[in-house]
Amino acid sequence: MSIGQLAEQAGVSVKTVRFYSDRGLLPEATRSGGGHRRYGPDALDRLRLIRSLRALDLPVPDVRRVLDEEDELVDVVEGRLAEVGSQLTALRWREAALRLLADCTAHERAERLRLIGALSTPPGTDALARFWRYWLPARLPARVTNAVIDQAVPTPPADPTPEQVLAFARLQDFVTTPCFVFGPRAGTDYGRPEVHLPGKGYRPAVLYEALPEAYELASAELRAGRAPHHGEALDSFVAAHAASLNRRDTADFRRGLHRMLAAEPRIDLYWQLTAEVVSPPSGPPEPTPGAADNWLRAALAPLA
Incomplete structure (x- = not known):
């Protein structure tokens, strides 16, 4: 898939796909003869997972940890829960x-x-x-x-x-x-x-x-x-x-x-x-x- 096709299927902008690609979260499979990005069949599921993790307000480094090792998800989520709890407490005060x-x-x-x-x-x-x-x-x-x-x-x-x-x-x-x-x-x-x-x-x-x-x-x-x-x-x-x-x-x-x-x-x-x-x-x-x-x-x- 081209970057435009992937963005369309995922319901995001081309800029978003490029952002994740540039940060190593969404590896491209190859490049066209003109130097355009091409993505393999797993890219759509990976991009949807990235969006889900980002929707939880996980920072990019934590998203990378989860993508590299699925077992990290529980630790990342627990850490984020602690941060959110502290933020909520601050707001209540x-x-x-x-x-x-x-x-x-x-x-x-x-x-x-x-x-x-x-x-x-x-x-x-x-x-x-x-x-x-x-x-x-x-x-x-x-x-x-x-x-x-x-x-x-x-x-x-x-x-x-x-x-x-x-x-x-x-x-x-x-x-x-x-x-x-x-x-x-x-x-x-x-x-x-x-x-x-x-x-x-x-x-x-x-x-x-x-x-x-x-x-x-x-x-x-x-x-x-x-x-x-x-x-x-x-x-x-x-x-x-x-x-x-x-x-x-x-x-x-x-x-x-x-x-x-x-x-x-x-x-x-x-x-x-x-x-x-x-x-x-x-x-x-x-x-x-x-x-x-x-x-x-x-x-x-x-x-x-």
Whole structure:
């Protein structure tokens, strides 16, 4: 077939056939005496396959991979699905951000624009992870630090509400304030819990390895709507602190622990905003480690 005949049968322009031929996707069988392209009997099916792949918005290099090796199709399609999913998530975040700006007063709009302008779409969590690396005690084992970060850093929802966009923007703004970015590693201990400070007798790695179990137990109590009380969750929480200090769990230890925790600085705003990010639009809030910690501290209070 000539290039014109192939283009006519495939329902495309001659320019399109030439484009694919020049990029090696559609090899010509031979050339006429005048130098015109000639295509063999398989060219029509190959051209239709190329059009189908391009209709899925696959780039030319990926089309070539599939043509060269059919087994590549699944990998190429999965990769493209991931890209499209990321693009859709970005669009949903932009839509929610626009709704957030549309449904507010002029005074609120200026502040929201500032917050939203600092977000990427979809947003990343690098700033939140960096905050926790600053906030946690120095020289924690990497596996412990990573486990805490995995639990403490919320995953941005793929289809957020305007309220979730605002909460995440405020959360990022909170963790990027100078006092958090520079304070804990700039020679000051202001605002840091006692367990983070050297010379206090704590073994932070022991504490942070044991706390997730206590938080999980307390989260179950929160989901059930139970008020703070003595029991397995509190025992696990106290045991974690006692082990980190090489102490026994006694009534005196619990009283001292309550006094110490009551006087510690808090980052409640972080956990409040995190709960707004991860909780469904309707229904009870999803327990965070911060909410679990508050429940456990309240359970200690009657012993003080």
